[in-house]
Each structure stands twice: as C-alpha cells, then as structure tokens.
Amino acid sequence: MSTAPANGGAPAGAAPFSPLRERLREAAEEFAGAPGAAAGILAGMVDDVDRALREPVEVFPVAHHSPAAALAMARRLREKRPKAVFVELCEDLVPLLDELRNCKLPVALQAFASEPEGLPSAGGPLSVVAPVTEASAEYQAIAYALETPGVELVAVDRSVDLVFQWDAAREAGQGPDAGQDSGDGAAEAAGLHGGAVGVEIGDLRPRFADLEEHLLHRGRVRHWSEWWDQYVEQPLARADHDTYRQVMVAVGGLFRRLSPRDARLAVDEDRERHMWRRIREHLSATGTDPADTVFVCGAFHAASPVEEASSTAGDGGFTIPPPTGTGWLYGLIPSSNSAIEAQFSLAQGAVSVASATWAKHVSARSVRPFRLKGQKGAGAAGKRSAVPAAAGAAAGPTAPDPGRLSGFLSAPPELDPxxxxxxxxxxxxxxxxxxxxxxxxxxxxxxxxxxxxxxxxxxxxxxxxxxxxxxxxxxxxxxxxxxxxxxxxxxxxxxxLGGDRVGSVGYHSMPPLAKDVADRLEPLGVDLGKRTVQRILVDLRAEPELEPASLLLWRLRRLLGAPVRPIAGACALGDRSVQESWDVSLGRDQRTLIELGYEGVTVEQVLEQRLRRAAWDPGATAASVLEAAEDALVLLDSPALVADLGRRAVEVLASERTADGAPEVLRRFRALVAHFRGTGAGLPAWCKEFVKAGYAHYCTLLPRAFAEEEAGVGQVAAMLSFLFSLESTALALGCDRDQLELAVAQSHPEDAAKVALLWAGRHRLGALAREELRARCAELLANPLVVPSYPRYLSGFAQALGPVPELAPFVVEAVSEAFARLPDRVLLPWLPVLVETLRKDAGTMMPALVREAGRTFPGKPGALDAWTPPWAREQAPAADGDAAAPSGGGGPAAELLDRHRASCDAVAAVLGADGAWSGPDAGAGGAASPAAGGAASLVERHPAAAAAVAALLEGRRVRT
The missing domain is CATH 3.30.750 (Transcription Regulator spoIIAA)
Structure with a gap:
C-alpha cells in the first residue's frame, strides 16, 4: 500500500476511484462552465478518501457529539474487535477514563493549573475540559476498550500543556482551536465549564464565514447544527461502515481544502504529526499488527495531507517540545447539554436532539451500544451490551470500494417509515x-x-x-x-426531546477535599448527590456536636460563595449565632467544589493558602490584609496565622502612600482591637506594632491629605479617628504627641469641609476653644459670599463626629443657628444642597447627629415657645458679667470649677499643687485653702484641658 504525496495529487494505485474522480471533475466543469478550482477541490476529496482507506491503521473519522458516528463506532467495534484503540484525546487525561464508571454522563475530563509557568497565557488559573456524552463515538471506544480484556486504549493527542503552548490562534484572537468558548459568555452562564478551554474529538465545521453562510442559505436552515443534522447525521444514521467512512472523510477533506492557511491550520498539522508519531511508537513498542487497530479521530484530521500522517511514514524532523513547569491537576467535573452547546457554539438543543436520535436507534435494536459496567444511568440495556471476554476474529483490511461513495452521493434520501x-x-x-x-x-x-x-x-x-x-x-x-x-x-x-441532561461525579471519583466535605457535612444531612437546593437548619444549643459542621459551612461560604448561602445566622468577630439556616447547593455546583479540591487536601488548608496569597499579593492593601487576618481569626482560630498576617499588615500600611484605605483600615482594626480587649488577653504584639506604625504613618500623611483634592473628607476623617481614638494606646507605646500636633498645625486645607474638619481636630487638641468655633461659624453666616458654601462646612463638622464625637452638641448648634439666622430667601436655595451634601458625605454620621438633636430639642411642639437652647444658657452668664468666675479660667470651665470647689481641692491635693481661690467667696469660712489655690493654678496652666472636661460634663448635665 502507498500513501499520497504531500501535494494532494492522486496516489499510486488509485484506479478504483478514477471513475468517480472523473465524474466529479466533469460535473464541476459543467457547473462552472470551465475547468477551475472547483474541479480540483472535488477531485481532491476523492484523493483524500482513497488515501485514508489505504492506510494500514484503520482511520475512523468522527464528528463531536454525533449520534451517527457513535452508531457506526459501536457497529464497527463489534464487527472488528480491534486489539488497540487510538483516540484523539489529550494523552495525559487517560488515567481519568476509568473513573467514568462512578459518574453519570455527561461529565467532562478536566486539567487544572492554578499557577501556570512558562505558558503564553495571560495568567491563571487555566482549565482544559473534554466533555463526554453517551451519544458520542469516543465514549463507545472508551467503553469497549475498558470493558474488553486484552484491548489497549491509547490517547495520542497533545498533552494539555501543549494545548496552551501550540494554541497560537487562540492567543491571537483568531478563533478557538478545538472548539472553545463562543465568546458571548454563554459557557460562563451555563455554570459548569466556566471559562475553560474545550478540547473534543472531531471539530468539523467550515472555517470561514462565507462558506458556512452559503451552506445555511442553500440548506434553508438557521444554524450549523441544523445543517449538519439534516445533510450528514440523518443520512448516515443507518449507513454501512464503508459508506460512513468514505462520506465522513470526503466531508472532512472538503472543509480542509476550503480552510484558510493560518496559524490554526498550522497547529492542526502539528497535532497530526504528534498523533501519528505516538501511533508509530506504540506499534513499534508492542508489535501490534496495524490491521488490529482503530484510530478514532476527527474527520478533519482523517483527510490530512501531511506527509508524516501515516503509520509507515517517518517523523520528518518533527520534535515534541518539552513540557513547561506548570503543575497540572486532573479530575472530573459535571457537564450538561447546555454547557456543551455553549462551549462549542452549537445551536440550543442540538445535544438534546443528538441524544434523542441516539436513543431512537438504540431502542429500535439497530445497534447494541457499549457502556461501562456500574455506571450511573446504565440499566438493563447496558448489561446486555457488555462485551464478551472472548474477542472475535479481527476483520482484515479490505480493498476500497468506490461504489459506496458513488451510490451515496447519487441516491435520493429514503423516508424512514x-x-x-x-x-x-x-x-x-x-x-x-x-x-x-x-x-x-x-x-x-x-x-x-x-x-x-x-x-x-x-x-x-x-x-x-x-x-x-x-x-x-x-x-x-x-x-x-x-x-x-x-x-x-x-x-x-x-x-x-430529552431536556438539559446534567451529569454528576460520583463520590469515589471526587478529589480528597470533596470527599472530606461530604463526610463532614453528613451529620447535617447534606447530600452531594442531589442537584436541588437543600435547606439546612442548625441548632447549636440543642446539638452542640454540630458546631464543626456549621463552621465548615462558614468556611465553604468564604471560599465558594453562592453554593453555600446563609439565610439566618452570623459568624463574625464577637458574633456567633446558636441557630442557623442554610441553603446548600453543592450537588448542583459540583464543579466549584471539585476545583477547590485541586488546591489542597482539606478546606482549612485551602483557606489558609488563599489568605496568605491574598495578603502577600503585590496589590494587597492594609485593609485587605486586615480582612484576611479577621477571617483567619474567625474561621481558622490560628494565632500563628493571625500573627503572620498582622505583621504583614504593618508592612503594607507603612508602604502605602495615600489615604484611600483609611476608612476600611479604621473599621477593621477597631473591630480587632475590641475583640482582643473583650477576650481579656490584651492586644497581641502585632496590634501594638500596627498602632505605632499607623500613628506615625497617618501623622505623616495628614498635611498632604488635607491639601490634596484626591483625598476625600471621609478619608481624612478616618485618619483623624485612628489618631484620636488610639492616641492613649500609641502614647503608652512610646509615640510622641508632638508629632500629631505638628501635623495638624502644618495642615492648610482649602476645601470647606476639610476646613471644618481641621477646626474640629484643633479643638480636640485644645488649640481651639468652643467659643472660638462659635465665633467662626457666626462669621461664616454673616458673610453673604460664604453662605452658599456653608453646607460644606456643616458636612465637615458632621464628618468630625467620628474623630471628635463630643462635638455632637456643637454640630446641632451650628445647624440650628443657620436655620435661625438665615432669611428664607437665602435658606431655601441651599437647603436641598445641605440635605444632599449631608447624605452624600456624612451619611454614616447622621444617626448620631439625629440622636443628639433628639436629646437637645423638646419632645413636644408646644414646648418650643418657652424653650431656651443650651448654648444660649451657656453664653448668658458670661454676657451678664458673672463675678463668680475664677480669675484664672473663664467660660464654662471656670463656672464648673467654681461650683465644685471641694472636688477641685481634692484633686489639687493629690497632685500637690499650691495656690488660693480668688473671688468674693475666697475667704468665706476662714483662710483660703492652699489646695484650693492649687486647683485654680492648674486651671490657669491648662485651660484647654479644663475647657474640654467642662464641655463634656456640661453636655451631659444639659442632656440630663
């Protein structure tokens, strides 16, 4: 036997097909009016058929998910009983095939890599899937080989590593290589294959739009799947073996000759060289007679003109590149008809139609299919179709019969009764x-x-x-x-017609992590074999032994998201519910759980790896690292991991150059500090380092944040809240308060809200008394040019309630004074601006402001007439020239100390201060007390502290 030359010309000994070749050439010339490319293409199709039939290894052309191919495959395997079956399948997926016994089809063989190394892909994770359905030729070949003693199953296609090494067309955006995502997001919507690269036997479809559009128009169909079913599937469903082979090779040769010469075709040729090299290596190593073998490949590859595509050819200098350093993990994931249709750009319902056609011919007993023993869904028919142990005599090679192809092309279609x-x-x-x-x-x-x-x-x-x-x-x-x-x-x-059949992976075929999850959730009644959403109720008070299973659900919620959804219950810092309700759909979302098993052996191991990966990611922020530390504390209870993440948070915080994450840092770190203080163990070492680093870091950033427009007022307020709320801890750890005072003094904002925020900060530090704040606000209201921007000042004061919560009475006063003093013609235009500004910039502070207003204003409208604002009562004694005020102080502080001289004397005695009271009552009852004079001197030396204490106490007194 001889092979065809690489140029596709007529091979030697091609006389049996010469009449058909001449008839096709004459028909093309008559149709076109002159010899041309059409005649050469039709004649070349015959050459492809002749060359494929003369190959010693029987080439069996198929199309993906073709019931006609599956029927022909089952018939041929029962007739020939080959000793070796070569399959166009990634060679490193073979160990997964025996696991199909524990699954319900359709499922997909998957190779997964979370961290690719040396591959041209943009990044990980990478996933390759090869779906398997019962109505497919590859499944029939797999079932035959695995169920028949003495038969070898050899996958000869490139490995999954080479899929990405050679897939230049996919990287260049020129289209999928072996049937890939259609690009419209449909595969993602199917939810089973995700964004995986799909590889499959027999990708047979025109590779340029003009030919496909012409075929669809002439065939009066809307989609390629419909054209294929009408003109190929139905006619070949009951065709004999020779007719099927010749027609499929002819169709594959036609599409191949009409394919553009691009990077994708070059990849296909390398795949063919790879597959035939593996076939030759196996034949040479085992001594198997080529006549006792079958090569199941796509019809596109069966018509290959590549010189090395033969069992008798040489390698021709072709070399297989070594694998990269990528670590691939393998397993099975569920698939479905809709996921396959979306992955390979098939018409909606095409796989269901194929399944219905397959079931029709199987029920009519026109073929006995092969099924794996023990597989889910294989009933009595599967048992009857088991292959006997004694293989029959192998059918030897037969001479090509051109009458099969000629008769098929010339005979009209027959109506099936x-x-x-x-x-x-x-x-x-x-x-x-x-x-x-x-x-x-x-x-x-x-x-x-x-x-x-x-x-x-x-x-x-x-x-x-x-x-x-x-x-x-x-x-x-x-x-x-x-x-x-x-x-x-x-x-x-x-x-x-069958619906969207969804497969499932059996327990024994799952990775260790999925098995561990199934075992640990069994006490809750979770069944991973059910595809329905299961409602789980947990009462830890009545059944405390369920707490480990409940905690596992929270960990899965953190890792998987939607498949594990809490309806009621909480698991957070200081908040652990005793009654929980869950919606669990792990059976329906097996893919996510199985892919989680590629990352580790247990859920706890995977969670720790992800937390560490997130913390040490180059794009990690201090807030994200604190979130990881919080998750480690709540879900893993690992002090060592929390300490590592905490030290990482200190490093990341010190390296940040903006205040963008300040609000989130403040919220999360406050929660962690409250948790550690609530447990009684005290702050760990990393928390103390975080306080010191944060105090110095935010003091450094504060002047620039006040000045930059990019830094929002909420971010600056968060920085001040961190500094003021943790000031005592920072000073106890050795920080210098002068650094904060210097940072505030160097801040010179221009934005109105930031100006008000700065005033509040200075007031908190004692550099700006409340009377001066009142004076500045009154000056703003008296300036007609500033009144339109007054809502921005109020927004800044409202934001200041975070770092300076004692200013709540003053903010109420500032808002009330604006409403009292401004005329309606001025107030009404900026009133919507005020509401919108407060809602946008100070929404989180509004509840505190509303509560303070509720305590300040009377509860009944009738009491408003006789009501006097507390700030007016504070200003009245000073306006009347109250002589009882101490000479060393002034304002509310002096008044408060004068009313409580006994307390002041006691404090002064403890502090060892000397001095005497001044005023009309100084000598009442005897000589002035030295201790009393010491209290007065303390007030004189520290007026800001006395004013702050007085304001705080006065506010409480007024509210009382």
Missing part, C-alpha cells in the same frame, strides 16, 4: 406538556403541529420533518404571541 409515528408521538406529548405549563392547547393543536411540521419540511426540501421543523411548527401553532409561564414552547420541545 418510523418517523411518522415518532412525529405523532412528539405532537401528542407536546400538547400534554404545554397544558401542564399553562397553554390552552388541545388535540387540534397537535394535528396542526403535525401538518405544519410536514409543510415546513417540504418547503425546505427535506424528505422528512426534523426536530428543528417540529420546534418551529410547535412555536407557530401553540405559543402564538404569548407565554403564560416561565417556559416557552421551544424550551418545552427541548424538554420533550
């Missing part, structure tokens, strides 16, 4: 299903669907109605213009 009964059954069942879904359908609609389907098939030049004709007829006759429920008629047709 069973199709009429099948169509009637579809119509009756559809009407029954439509009634259950709210449609007002009747027997007349069933008759109308039948007649319309036959009419549509005739209009489209079809010998018999196809499932697609039936769907169109059903939509026309039943749905009309309304859909009473959630499902339209097209969806009902898909359900009728």
């Amino acid at each position: 069973l199709d009429e009964a099948e169509l009637r059954t579809w119509c009756v069942d559809l009407v029954r299903l439509a009634r259950r879904n709210g449609y007002a359908s009747s027997t007349a609609d069933a008759i109308a669907v039948y007649e319309t389907a036959v009419l549509l098939a005739g209009m489209r030049d079809r010998a018999r109605p196809t499932p697609y004709d039936f769907q169109d007829a059903a939509v026309t006759c039943i749905e009309k213009d309304t859909v009473p429920g959630r499902r339209d008629v097209r969806r009902l047709c898909e359900i009728l």
Whole structure:
C-alpha cells in the first residue's frame, strides 16, 4: 500500500476511484462552465478518501457529539474487535477514563493549573475540559476498550500543556482551536465549564464565514447544527461502515481544502504529526499488527495531507517540545447539554436532539451500544451490551470500494417509515406538556403541529420533518404571541426531546477535599448527590456536636460563595449565632467544589493558602490584609496565622502612600482591637506594632491629605479617628504627641469641609476653644459670599463626629443657628444642597447627629415657645458679667470649677499643687485653702484641658 504525496495529487494505485474522480471533475466543469478550482477541490476529496482507506491503521473519522458516528463506532467495534484503540484525546487525561464508571454522563475530563509557568497565557488559573456524552463515538471506544480484556486504549493527542503552548490562534484572537468558548459568555452562564478551554474529538465545521453562510442559505436552515443534522447525521444514521467512512472523510477533506492557511491550520498539522508519531511508537513498542487497530479521530484530521500522517511514514524532523513547569491537576467535573452547546457554539438543543436520535436507534435494536459496567444511568440495556471476554476474529483490511461513495452521493434520501409515528408521538406529548405549563392547547393543536411540521419540511426540501421543523411548527401553532409561564414552547420541545441532561461525579471519583466535605457535612444531612437546593437548619444549643459542621459551612461560604448561602445566622468577630439556616447547593455546583479540591487536601488548608496569597499579593492593601487576618481569626482560630498576617499588615500600611484605605483600615482594626480587649488577653504584639506604625504613618500623611483634592473628607476623617481614638494606646507605646500636633498645625486645607474638619481636630487638641468655633461659624453666616458654601462646612463638622464625637452638641448648634439666622430667601436655595451634601458625605454620621438633636430639642411642639437652647444658657452668664468666675479660667470651665470647689481641692491635693481661690467667696469660712489655690493654678496652666472636661460634663448635665 502507498500513501499520497504531500501535494494532494492522486496516489499510486488509485484506479478504483478514477471513475468517480472523473465524474466529479466533469460535473464541476459543467457547473462552472470551465475547468477551475472547483474541479480540483472535488477531485481532491476523492484523493483524500482513497488515501485514508489505504492506510494500514484503520482511520475512523468522527464528528463531536454525533449520534451517527457513535452508531457506526459501536457497529464497527463489534464487527472488528480491534486489539488497540487510538483516540484523539489529550494523552495525559487517560488515567481519568476509568473513573467514568462512578459518574453519570455527561461529565467532562478536566486539567487544572492554578499557577501556570512558562505558558503564553495571560495568567491563571487555566482549565482544559473534554466533555463526554453517551451519544458520542469516543465514549463507545472508551467503553469497549475498558470493558474488553486484552484491548489497549491509547490517547495520542497533545498533552494539555501543549494545548496552551501550540494554541497560537487562540492567543491571537483568531478563533478557538478545538472548539472553545463562543465568546458571548454563554459557557460562563451555563455554570459548569466556566471559562475553560474545550478540547473534543472531531471539530468539523467550515472555517470561514462565507462558506458556512452559503451552506445555511442553500440548506434553508438557521444554524450549523441544523445543517449538519439534516445533510450528514440523518443520512448516515443507518449507513454501512464503508459508506460512513468514505462520506465522513470526503466531508472532512472538503472543509480542509476550503480552510484558510493560518496559524490554526498550522497547529492542526502539528497535532497530526504528534498523533501519528505516538501511533508509530506504540506499534513499534508492542508489535501490534496495524490491521488490529482503530484510530478514532476527527474527520478533519482523517483527510490530512501531511506527509508524516501515516503509520509507515517517518517523523520528518518533527520534535515534541518539552513540557513547561506548570503543575497540572486532573479530575472530573459535571457537564450538561447546555454547557456543551455553549462551549462549542452549537445551536440550543442540538445535544438534546443528538441524544434523542441516539436513543431512537438504540431502542429500535439497530445497534447494541457499549457502556461501562456500574455506571450511573446504565440499566438493563447496558448489561446486555457488555462485551464478551472472548474477542472475535479481527476483520482484515479490505480493498476500497468506490461504489459506496458513488451510490451515496447519487441516491435520493429514503423516508424512514418510523418517523411518522415518532412525529405523532412528539405532537401528542407536546400538547400534554404545554397544558401542564399553562397553554390552552388541545388535540387540534397537535394535528396542526403535525401538518405544519410536514409543510415546513417540504418547503425546505427535506424528505422528512426534523426536530428543528417540529420546534418551529410547535412555536407557530401553540405559543402564538404569548407565554403564560416561565417556559416557552421551544424550551418545552427541548424538554420533550430529552431536556438539559446534567451529569454528576460520583463520590469515589471526587478529589480528597470533596470527599472530606461530604463526610463532614453528613451529620447535617447534606447530600452531594442531589442537584436541588437543600435547606439546612442548625441548632447549636440543642446539638452542640454540630458546631464543626456549621463552621465548615462558614468556611465553604468564604471560599465558594453562592453554593453555600446563609439565610439566618452570623459568624463574625464577637458574633456567633446558636441557630442557623442554610441553603446548600453543592450537588448542583459540583464543579466549584471539585476545583477547590485541586488546591489542597482539606478546606482549612485551602483557606489558609488563599489568605496568605491574598495578603502577600503585590496589590494587597492594609485593609485587605486586615480582612484576611479577621477571617483567619474567625474561621481558622490560628494565632500563628493571625500573627503572620498582622505583621504583614504593618508592612503594607507603612508602604502605602495615600489615604484611600483609611476608612476600611479604621473599621477593621477597631473591630480587632475590641475583640482582643473583650477576650481579656490584651492586644497581641502585632496590634501594638500596627498602632505605632499607623500613628506615625497617618501623622505623616495628614498635611498632604488635607491639601490634596484626591483625598476625600471621609478619608481624612478616618485618619483623624485612628489618631484620636488610639492616641492613649500609641502614647503608652512610646509615640510622641508632638508629632500629631505638628501635623495638624502644618495642615492648610482649602476645601470647606476639610476646613471644618481641621477646626474640629484643633479643638480636640485644645488649640481651639468652643467659643472660638462659635465665633467662626457666626462669621461664616454673616458673610453673604460664604453662605452658599456653608453646607460644606456643616458636612465637615458632621464628618468630625467620628474623630471628635463630643462635638455632637456643637454640630446641632451650628445647624440650628443657620436655620435661625438665615432669611428664607437665602435658606431655601441651599437647603436641598445641605440635605444632599449631608447624605452624600456624612451619611454614616447622621444617626448620631439625629440622636443628639433628639436629646437637645423638646419632645413636644408646644414646648418650643418657652424653650431656651443650651448654648444660649451657656453664653448668658458670661454676657451678664458673672463675678463668680475664677480669675484664672473663664467660660464654662471656670463656672464648673467654681461650683465644685471641694472636688477641685481634692484633686489639687493629690497632685500637690499650691495656690488660693480668688473671688468674693475666697475667704468665706476662714483662710483660703492652699489646695484650693492649687486647683485654680492648674486651671490657669491648662485651660484647654479644663475647657474640654467642662464641655463634656456640661453636655451631659444639659442632656440630663
């Protein structure tokens, strides 16, 4: 036997196909009017068939998820009983095939890499899937090889590592290599394959849009799947083996010759060199007779003109590149009809139609399929089709018979008499299903669907109605213009034809992590085999032994998200509920759980790895690292991990150059400090280092944050809140308060809100008395040019309630004074601005402000007439020249100390201060007390502290 030359010319000994070649050339010349490319393409198709049939290794061309290919495969395997089966499948996926026994099809073989190394991909994780359905030729070959003693199954396609090394077309955006995501996000929506790269046997489709558009137009169909089912699948469903092989090779040769010469075609040629090299290596190593083998590959590859694509050719200098350093993990994930359709750009319902066609021929006993023993979904038919241990005599190579292809191309299609009964059954069942879904359908609609389907098939030049004709007829006759429920008629047709069949992975085929999760959730009644959403109720008070399982659910919630959803209950710092309610859909979302198993052996290990990865990520912020530390504290209870993450948070905080994350840092660190102080163990070492680093860091950033427009007032307020709320701790740890005072003194904001915030900060430090704040606000209200921006000042004061909460009475006073002093013509225009500004910039502080206003104003409208604001009562004694005020102080502080001289004397005695009271009552009752004079001297030396204490106490007194 001889092989064809690389140029695709007629091979030696091609006389059997010479008459067919001449007839096709004459037909092309008659059609085109002159010899041309069409004649060469048609003649080349015959050459491809001749070359493939003369190959010693029997080449069996298939198309992906083709029931005709599966039927022909099952018939041929029972007839020939080959000793070796070569399959176009990634060679490193073979160890997964035996695990198919524990699964319910469809499932997908998966290779997963979380951290790719040396690959051209943009980044990880990377995922490759190869879906397997029962109505596919590859599954028939796998089941035959695994169930028949003495038969070898050899995967000869490139490894998953080479998928990304060679997939230059995909990286360049020129289209998928072996059937990939269609790019419209449909595979993501299917939720089973995610964004994985799909590899499959027999990607057979025109590779440029003009040819596909022409075929769809001439075939009167809307999608390629419909064209393929009409003109290839149905005619080949009952064809004999020789006819099937010749037609499939001819179709593959046609599409190959019409394919553009691009990077994708170059990758296909390298794949063919790789596959045939592996075949030659196996034949040489085992001594297997090529006549006892079958090579299951796509029809596109079966018509390969590559010189090395033969069992008798050499390598031709072709070398297989070494694998990269990427660590690949392998497993099985669930798949579904809709996920396969979305992944490989098939029409919606195409896989369901293929499954229905397969089931029709199997039930008619026209073929006995192969199934793996013990597989879910394989019933009595699977047991009857088990392969006997003694293999029959192998069928030897036969001479090419050109009459098969000639007869098939020239004979008209035959009408299957069973199709009429099948169509009637579809119509009756559809009407029954439509009634259950709210449609007002009747027997007349069933008759109308039948007649319309036959009419549509005739209009489209079809010998018999196809499932697609039936769907169109059903939509026309039943749905009309309304859909009473959630499902339209097209969806009902898909359900009728088999629906969106979803596979599942058995317990024994899951990775160790998934098995561990199933075992640990068993006390809660969680069944990973159910695809429904399971409602789980946990009462830790009645059943405390369920706490480990409950904590596992919270960890899975942190890792997986939607598949584990809490309805009631909490697990946070200082908040652990004793009664919980969960919605768990791990059975429906097996893929996420299985892919989680690629990252570690237990959930705790994976969670720790992710927390560390997030903390040491180059883009990590202090807030994100604190979040990781909080999760480690709540979910893992690992002090060592929390300490590592805390030290990392200190490093990240010191390296930040902006105040963008200050609010989140403040919120999370406050919660952690409160937790540690509440447990009684005190602050750990990393918390103390964080306080010291944060105090110095925010003091350094404060002047620039006040001046920059990019830094919002909320971020500056968060920085001040950190500094003021943790000031005592920072000073106890050795920080210098002068640094904070200097930072505030160097701040010179221009924004009105930041100016008010700075005033509040200076007041908190004792550099600005409340009387001066009142004076400045009064000056702002008296200036007509400043009044329009006064809401911004009020927003800044409201934001200041975070770092300076004792200013709440003053903020109420400032707002009230604005409403009291401004005339309506000025107040009304900026009132909406005030409301919008406070809502936008100070929304979190408004509850505190409203509570303070509720304590300040009277509760009844009738009391407003006789009500005097507390700030007015504070200013009245000073206005009347109260002589009882101490000479060393002034204002509320002096008044408060004068009213409580006994307390002041006691404090002065403890502090060892000397001095005497001044005023009309100084000598009452005897000589002035030295201790009393010491209190007065303290007030004189520290007026700011006395004013702050007085303001705080006065506010409490007024509220009381």
